[in-house]
Structures are given as C-alpha cells and as structure tokens.
Amino acid sequence: MNQPIIAPSILAADFANLQRDVELINHSDADWFHIDIMDGEFVPNISFGFPVLEAIQKHARKPLDVHLMIVQPDRYLEQFAKAGAATITVHYEACTHLHRTLTRIRELGCKAGVALNLQTPVTAIEDVLDSIDQVLVMTINPGFGGQKLVPASIQKVRKMRRLLTEHQSPALIEVDGGVDLNTITALAEAGADVFVAGTSVFKADDPAAAIRTLKERPFAPQPSPMA
C-alpha cells in the first residue's frame, strides 16, 4: 500500500473564509486541492465557477484536481486549464467522444481523469485506458457533500484495481464521497490511491489534524475482531 494522497474537497470549505481555508490546506499534510464544479444539469446542484476557481488558484500552493460534474465538458476544458487545473476529470456519462476529450485534456498540458458514477461498470473505460492518468470511482451519487459512502463501491474499487493491473495501467484510482476515518482503510486496501475528503476535513474541529490522521489511518494497526 502506498502513502495515501489526500485531496480535501473545497466544496465543504467556508466560502466566507476561503483564503483562510486554502492556506490551511497549504500548510497541512494534504497533497492536492479537490475542486468540484457542478452545473445543475449533470447533477442536481450548482457549486461555483471560474471566479472562485481563479481565487483559489491565486493562493493554492498544491495541485488543483478539478472534477467536472457538467454536461458537454469539452466546452470549458481550455478555460479550466488556463485557470490552473493540474488534473481535469470528466464524467464518462457526460462524454460522447471520451477518447477525444481525454486527448484534448492532455494536449492542454493537464492530467486526464475519468469519473464513473455508481452504476457505470469499470469495464466502460477499458478501451481508453492509455489516455487516462486517473480514474475517479464515485463512492456516492455525485452532487452533494456530506453523504454516506455506498458500501458496494468498495468492491468496485477492487474491480478497478484488477482491471488496471491486468492492463498494466499506471493510472491512479481516486475515491470521492463519504471518505472518513471509518472508510479510508477499506478503500485503501481495495486499491485506492487518492482520497477526496470534504466533510471529514472541513467540518472537523481541527482540519489539519484530521488530514494527518486520514493519511496515517490505513497504516494504523487494525483492532482485532475478538476485541
């Protein structure tokens, strides 16, 4: 098991104190910023757009991992690349020509990610694996923070790990939704590399300590079943 990559989700930050929360992540053990863009059409919620992303980018000292929960993402790829995205993840379900979209993301100098909703089988991306740097396995229905992880998604992460191993793909597996101290170990054991955490970080009394504990938890001794 590798050291987990922790990506706090800005969606759960305090937007009235955004610079404070960005600095908090800068000075923490977190690895990336996770940025959720929602359009009110692909998901039943609207988050924020370019002005907020640019404000984050101005202060962020770690890579911006941008998750597009929007229809026809091709329309905005260039703008997200210009706004400083290190990785752009699009939804499989939102792309008619996924290979073209992923190729364009790489041409723009970003890492290319694909997100799969709960019902989308891991094999959906088998034929475009060469164009993918990161697979985001949704562990909730996208659209809102603060939901409980859907347990079946842990088995899906395992299946994704098997698929990537079988194809010798170096793509990272990211998980998103309901990631906390109770779920991170099972997700890491199933093969996840990147852990998006919103509520469990920003709603903690001490977010920096919460990040540290999330990073260490998969390596902590597990309680014996007899205990």
Ligand SMILES: O=C(CO)[C@@H](O)[C@H](O)COP(=O)(O)O
């Ligand atoms: O993409 C999404 C929601 O659609 C996530 O990134 C959430 O922001 C994760 O939030 P928590 O489940 O950690 O609160």
